[in-house]
Amino acid sequence: MSYEQLLQYVFSGITNGSIYAITGIGFNIIYNTTGIINFAQGEFLMLGGMTSITFSRYFPLPIAVALAVIVTAIVGALIDFLVIRNLKKQSILFMIIVTIGLSILLQEAALHIWDEKVRSLPFFTGDEISSINIFGAYISPQVLWVVLICSIIVAVLTVFFKYTATGRSMRACSSNVIAARLCGINSKNMITLSFTLSAAIGALAGAVVSPITQTQYDCGTSLAIKGFAVAILGGLGNSIGAVAGGIVIGLLESLSISILPLAYKDAVSISILLLILFVKPSGLFGKKEISALKDF
């Protein structure tokens, strides 16, 4: 295998890995507040992609994406106001099952609002055929956009959860809701905030990956499965971990293609995911002490 070819595999791994990572980050916000996994996260991506495509017909691209983020964030907030907040039993398992139902609901809604057709946002820079030559291998500029936006989200989230009062309050809610309430934290508002944030980040991710992956009403589920896997691999709740997990899985998959038939790609990545979790159940970056306190 030539050096250029190897590098091309690495780029292909980064392309897929960055898509997994940017999807995976979204899971962490709701998890960091409520301790639940939001199975409708993929639908936030789909909604973000779909709404930004619709808005891009009337507005310039940056405004269209911003509007899509706002609209999806409102949908996220509404989901909490109308559904999660009104649940009589706030148990974790219960909430997870509700998110599965919501994901089906959002998919069906998208099918009726738009249609079954596949569509995509225009490339942020260049077009379908532009690519950047780096040491003899080629990569689409859109991948660099994904990596860039992914890094910005991670940086902002890390600072937010570690150093701001709101971020810390959100984390407190997930560690121990009763203790957090005793300290004067409005846990219900924190949950609303987490759904809003999570939907906004999902929408941004959905818009930035749309030129590569293309968007369809049911594209959320398959994106979310890999995103969920990398969030677990990196250690749930840890955004840097999700990115590392994404890149690891992406690279493993693309290197496995070089020696094995493509059809084995998922088998390879999932077996390695399982192996890592056997050795380190809290994920690559997760802390054992923290994960012991949580239900998942």
Next chain:
Amino acid sequence: MNFKKFLTVSLSLMVSLFIGISCGDKGGNTIKIGALFSVTGPASFLGAPEQKTAQMLVEEINAKGGINNKKIELIVEDTAGDANKALSLANKLIKENKVLAIIGPSTSGETLKIKELCEKEKVILISCAAAESIVNPVAKYVFKTPQKDSQAAMRIFMTMKDMGIKNVGVVSSGDGFGKGGKEQLEKLAPNYGVTISISEVYDAKATDLTGVLNKLKGKNVEAVINWSIVPAQAIVAKNMRQMNMTALLFQSHGFGNIKYVKETGKAGEGIIFPAGRLLIADKLPDTNKQKALLIKYKTDYEAKFKEDVSTFGGHAYDAIIVIVEAIKKAQSTDKDKVRDAIEGLKDVVGTGGIFNFSAADHNGLDIDAFEMITVKDGKFVPYEKKK
């Protein structure tokens, strides 16, 4: 009796009356035809235009007085591209609705799943899916209207032979359509002096294929053949250009949808694929037998649904034409008489080609049904040999 009770009783009375009326309405003066299309789900780009086309055509036939003075009642069910759902819906159509024939399903996987059931229940099935194995070996009650995979593969290889291409790579989707095509390509390539140096299968929901294309690039292939009907067709084209691959891209007849050309944008230029003549109807010579029908379908469909016509909807159009012609010919709605009539249909002009059915050929189309088409300036044009 309080008001609430009164309301409930009167409501339920009204409902039962309504049911009674709507049941009584169903006389024996209609011909029931079932349709299974994947209107939603991953194969919706096949099922949605098929459903619209079938309903449009049936309305048109009924407006003209139906067939043999009987109206057609089309019962459309959405399979969502799920083979198991297709099977249970086929059971429902046969046992509850007691249909004369079933049109569809949209995909090869679903068709193969219900083939046996239709054979056992002796219900005519006219599939709108591509795979060769639907009609080969011939099953007594199973027909199909789209052109065969093998003929599409042959047309591709004939074009390659003309161009002097010898070393190719194949990528196909992991669904029924992809598997069928892969099989035919691998079987037929040696006949045309073409070597398939690598053949890979990708997930139908794939979102990036640079990895596997890199593998093809490593084998120095002169051309790539992509065989799928899923949106990944556009991704293959985009990825090849992004990776600076210079190999030519051939697609299957699954690319016959202008939507995919729009999706590929500049990366779609120069893609070569075999397809029915519907896509280039306005560019056909007036002597072409199909031209009048194709133009009529295209204008009717585009005026009614405000979207571009695709060859997939045409498969449903042809299926309805075939069953209507057969019922007219048989002068009966007896299943076996209609079935025999289909085998005797000759020179029936459809969107996919000129149908000539026989006991041995339940597809009725020959290799001339395909035209090689290429993409130029975002439009479909007939492919012409470079001199």
